[in-house]
Amino acid sequence: MADLALCTIAAQLGVTEADPFTVPETAQFLVSGDHGQAPNTVAEIAGGYACWLTPNRILAVTATEPAGFVSDVSHGRAMFVITLHADDLLAMGCSLPRGALAEGLCAQTLFAGLKALLYRRAGTLHIHVERQLTPHLRDWLRQAATAL
Amino acid sequence: MTGRRLSEGGLIDRARPVGFTWQGRSLSGYAGDSLASALLANGVRVVGRSFKYHRPRGIFAAGVEEPNAILDVTVGATHDPNARATLVELREGMAARAISGWPSVGVDVFQALDLLHRFIPAGFYYKTFMPGWERFEPAIRQMAGLGTARITPDPRRFETRHAEVDVLVVGGGAAGLAAARAAVASNVSVMLVDENPVGPLQWSGGVIDGMPAADWAEEAVKGVAVLSRATAFAYQDHNTVAVMERRADAAEGWAADRLWSVKARQVVLATGAIERPLVFPLNDRPGVMLASAVHRYLAQYGVLVGAEVVIVANNDTAYGTAAALLAAGAKVTIADVRPDPGPVAALVAGARIYPASTVIGTGGPFGIIYADIGPVDATRSDQLTARVPCDIVATSGGWTPSVHLFSQSGGKLRWDDGASAFLPGAGRQSQHVAGALAGANDLASCLMSGHEAGRNAAAALREAGKRAPRLTVPRAEAAPVATPLRPYWFVPIAGARQWLDFQNDVTVADVGLAAAENFQSVEHLKRYTTLGMATDQGKTSNVNGLAVMAGLTGRGIGEAGTTTFRPPYAPVSLGALAGQRHGSLYAPLRQLPAHAEHRALFAEMREYGGWERPAFYPQFREDPPRTIAREAAMVRTEAGLFDGSSLGKIEVQGPDAAAFLNLMYYNEVANLKPGRLRYVLLLRESGIVLDDGVVARLAEDRYLLSPSSSHTAGVLAMLEQWHQTEYPAMQVSFHDVTAAWATFAVCGPRVGDILAKVETDISLATLPHMGIASGTIMGVPGRIARVSFTGERSYELSVPAGYGPALWRHLLAQGAAPYGIESLSVLRAEKGYILIGTDTDGLTLPEDLGMSGPLRAKKVDFVGRRSLATPDALRADRRQFVGLLPDDPGFVPAVGTHAAMMVDGVRRSLGWITTSAHSPATGRSICLGMIEGGRARIGQSVSLFDRGRVSRATICSPVFHDAAGDKLHG
Known part of the structure; x- marks a missing residue:
């Protein structure tokens, strides 16, 4: 087997993602309450955007801490942004139907065997996973990249 | 003579010879060959031994239906112990071996079994080996033999892909191509899968729409996503079809097999038909082949499988094979079971035709050297009309539509007397059938039915009112008027095999x-x-x-009727089913924020409940027991540092948070003051202990729960379920923030010295035992909780996970000694603290653990309460949590060791040990266990049975160290 560590996902997939356990650059908040957002959508909010999680919960990706019952999970969720081969990776990593990830929509599903939040933004694919699982996802992406 | 390569013809690349070995012998074929065609071209006849009688067998077919040529094939790192030679593309350096036959496939001593065939008919082993099957089974398996898988790890990586299409066409023959062509014209997405490297129209000849069929085939698939070498092997619900692709261009280190899961809005099945053989005496000799296979080896690979061929048929299609063989210079004799073959006989001028005849016998030691032709109603083997010298008997008994996928999809089959075959009846999914599968029997009708199926599939997707694009039906020359097939199932010669x-x-x-x-x-x-x-x-x-x-x-x-067709249609490699999830990607493991720091300390990392955590931190040349003893002793005498980041953290907020949690937990939590913690149990409705942990009240309307590491997801799911299904009106929400925080426990007599060097605005002096406070730690937001799982004075420092590594390094630098889970387990055992799932099982109630106080004190209802009042819950002889001290202080019995005692004159087990350790604090071995009526037996002696060794122990209190808790509160 080719040495996975030698595969650079940054170059092959255009992945930007901080090292697993450093201080994150993007603030993320779990917000509970009546949000009024349509299911599986991404909405623009003050200072960023919000992904629908459940009928009464959103994930706010924003520099401004929202009001209400809010938990700061910036350190708990890693965000991968993928600029290349996004469609191939989706086909390899999950069984989402086409159209479930149109711009403005988000989906929670198993990606690469991990619970993940997926959406497209400005032509890039965003993948949020639990930060503790980042090493696994990086290994998976490295392996996937060598197959492309 | 046996098979040979013709000097011209076929789709092979004669400029690219390919070297391979068969049974260690070097042979040569060409690029474009299958392993089977290369073996035939080299004159190889016997490729295996039959399953039961060990009779020599040769290549019989040219496609997926091959029953005999199952070979052990190695190419580089790739090994397939049961490869179908007809589906294996020849590769340079390929090594192929037979999987049966000892000492060799040519000379097999087990062929002696064939002489005993009268005594080992069907089902003989059900009758013979009923008693003692386990003694016979290994030998029978060895003799029956399929290939042997290697036990070394497979170095290759595999891949899974999902695809979604409007129309999936299965089969790349004329019907499939016509369907894809018609569907794609309607501007829908179309995928076509075919199991062959090149489609049949590439070699079968013929003219379609005025152009060579091969050229038309290339035109037809423009705009279609084509997967060749791809076998659709399972048709599941929701029009999901599983496809195994064998990639010729797999990257280095990657397996050729790629598994596709294709979800299609419409499926067109054009899976074709498989020729079925006519059955006649001694029809298993090497050299008996399907007529269509003989034709395909000639047309696709330029291999003439024999110079003298007897064709035995009951239908017209074999005459095409005969014509091709004649053109290639073979001598052809035809036995046709029909009284008159009709107009098709004109195709084979030069061949001798025996009407109303079949083959009634064959001869030859390792392959056919002659065939006996006799009347179809022959009842004796000496009723032969002629003995014809030959090296091949090509047989054609009609065609069996490949209904496997249709049947898997839930479709019903119907028997059609005209076609003498089971054909698709009513379907259950969004699907269409076409071509030979639907009973079409010539090129023109295959094209027509494929075209119709493709149009219908597209029409089903078209918006109402929208018109279909104009597209003409592809046309081919009509076949001559066919003489109907005559069903003929076997030769009525009694006793013939x-x-x-x-x-x-x-x-x-x-x-x-x-x-x-x-x-x-x-x-x-x-x-x-x-x-x-x-x-x-x-x-x-x-x-x-x-x-x-x-x-x-x-x-x-x-x-x-017919038996049920189940997936897979053709064998599928297990590696492909696993996909990428093998090796390091087999199971996702969570890593701690300070993972790198633990590795830098040479921690032994092990998996605990899905987390990779330090078991202990061995020093140079230190064995695990010594390491654990050292770490545990350090905590008792100095100060220890433990990474508890995996402990669950669920934030609960809302005006009804207190009331809701009180309905959930066994313990009272509504009267908890903000800033205080409580140790709690969570029960199932059955009263069984599900989890333990700590509940902290951060504010009037905000709690922080700490379930055990491996139960966090389960506890969160339980809270959500009860809230959503039973108490939806209560205003409360739950956030799992486990991953967001790093938590480190500092404990031991010197904990004050260590924490004095940690910059924080939280006053440790005023923080009571079971208290929690928020503030800043080393300049970042954090929390400190005073809570202990070791029995020592202990503080848990939590900071956002990204700051975890820095805080860990800082605490380490202040002199706290790191200790791992195994050491923690010793420390908690010394204090008699339970570990859920280790000391408890699926029968343990709180009372069994000696925790009955909360039940008496709590006024409101909670999950599991009623189950604690059942007669079973109140039995005096329930197993109870106690300690055990082995009489031999140096002996540590294994977990699971049973403790027995004489009860009413009978010695029986009263329970077992759940935790055992060498305790540094007491200088001896200690155990925890669940013993019947244990608390009333304290002071009594029991016998321990540990893997054949019997020893004695005394039942005692489960607390072995600092029973008064002075160290905790001091």
Whole structure:
């Protein structure tokens, strides 16, 4: 087997993602309450955007801490942004139907065997996973990249 | 003579010779060859031994239906112990071996079994080996033999892909291509999968729409996503089709197999038909082949499999093979079971035709050297009309549509007397059938039905009112008027051995025996005789076997019915099913924020409940028991540092948070003051202890729960379920923030010295035991909780996970000694603290653990309460949590060791040890366990049974160290 560590996902997939356990650059908040957002959508909010999680919960990706019952999970969720081969990776990593990830929509599903939040933004694919699982996802992406 | 390569013809690349070995012998083929075609071109006849009788067998078919040529094939790192030679593309350096035959496939000592065939008919082992099967099984398996998988790890990586299309066309023959062409014209997405490297129109010849069929085929798939070398092997619900792609261009280190899961809005099945053989005496000799296979080896690979060929047929299609053989210079004799073959005979001028005849016998030691031709109603083997010298008998008994996928999809089959085959009946999914599968029997009708199916699939997707684009039906020259097929199932010569299923060695006589013994249902027939089992799945034998059974029992074939077709249609590699999830990606493991720091300390990392955590931190040349003893002692005498980041953290908020949690937990939590913690149990409705942990009240309307590491997801799910289904009106929400925080426990007598060097605005002096406070730690937001799982004074420092590594390094630098989970387990055992799932099991109630106080004190209802009042819960002889001290202080009994005692004159087990350790604090071995009526037996002696060793121990309190808790509160 080719040495996975030698595969650079940054170059092959255009992945930007901080090292697993450093201080994150993007603030993320779990917000509970009546949000009024349509299911599986991404909405623009003050200072960023919000992904629908459940009928009464959103994930706010924003520099401004929202009001209400809010938990700061910036350190708990890693965000991968993928600029290349996004469609191939989706086909390899999950069984989402086409159209479930149109711009403005988000989906929670198993990606690469991990619970993940997926959406497209400005032509890039965003993948949020639990930060503790980042090493696994990086290994998976490295392996996937060598197959492309 | 045997097979040879012609000087021209076929789709092989003669400029690119390919070297390979067969049984260690170097041979050569060409790029474009299959392993089977290369073996035939090199004159190889015997490629295996039959399953039961060890009779020599040769290549029989050219595609997925091959029953005999199952070979052990190695190419570089790739090894397939059971490869179908007809599906394997020849590669440079390929090494192929037979999987049966000892000492060799040519000379097999087990062929002696064939002489005993009268004594080992179908089902003989059910009768013979009933008692002591386990003694016979290894030898029988060894003799029956399939390939042997290697036990070394497979170095390759595999891949899974999902795809979604409007129309999936299965099959790349004329019908499939016409369907894809018609569908794609409607501007829908179309995927076409075909199991061959090149489609059949590339070599079959013919003219379509005025151009060579091969050129038309390339035109037809413009705009279609084509997967060649791809076998659709399973058709599941929601029009999901599983496809195994064998990639010729797999990157280095990657397996050729790629598994596709294709979800299609419409499916067109154009899976074609498989030729079925005519059955005649001694029809299993190497050299007996399907007529269509003989044609394909000639047309696709330029291999003439024999110079003198006898064709035995009951239909017109074999005459195409005969014509091609004649053109290639072979001598051809035809035995046709029909009284008059009709106009098709004009195709084979130069061939001798015996009408109303069949083959009634064959001869030759390792392959055919002659065939006896006789009348179809021959009842004795000496009624031959002619003995014809030959090296090949090509057989054609009609065509069996490949209904496997249609049947898997839930579709019903119907018997069609005209086609003498089971054809698709009513379907259950959004699907269309076309071509030979639907009963079409020439090129023109295949094109027509494919075109219709493709148009219908697209029409089903079209918006109402929108018109279909204009597209003409592809046209081919009409075939001459066909003489109908004449069903003919076997030769009525009594006692002759006539094979139905080559892979499983099932003969007409075996079916007769099954019928005589009343195994007449097709399902019984299959199990009793093994007809149509294993990797072959009856592709060439199914209909013949059913017809024989139907005839013997006086039923029509449709009435006899067919067995269920189950996936996979063709064998699938296990690696491909696993996909990327093998090796390091087999199971996702969570890593701690300070993972790198633990590795830098040479921690032994192990998996605990899905987390990779330090078990202990061995120093140079230190064995694990010594390391654990050292770490545990350090905590008791100095100060220890433990990474508890994996402990669950669920934030609960809302005006009803207190009331809701009080309904959940066994303990009272509503009266908890903000800034205080409480140790709690969570029960199932059955009263069984589900989890323990700590609940902290951060504010009036905000709690922080700390379930155990591996139960966090389960606890969160339970809270959500009760909230959503039972108490939806309560205003409360739950956030799992486990991953967001790093938590480190600092404990031991010197904890004050360590924390004095940690910059924080939280006053440790005023923080009571079971207290929690928020503030800043080393300049970042954090929390400190005073809570202990070791019995020592202990503080848990939590900071956002990203700051975890820095805080860990800082605490380490202040002199705290790191300790791992195994050491923690010793420390908590010394204090008698339980570990859920280790000391408890699926029967443990709180009272069994000695925690009955909360039940008496709590006024409101909670989950599991009623179950604590059942007679079973109140039994005095329930197993209770106690300590045990072995009489030999140096002996640590294994977990699971039973403790026995004489009770009413009988010695019996009272329970078992759940935790055992060498305790540094007490200088001896200690145990925790669950013992019947244990608390009343404190002071009594029990016998321990540990893997054959019997010793004694005394039941005692589970707290072995600092029972008063002075260290905790001091």
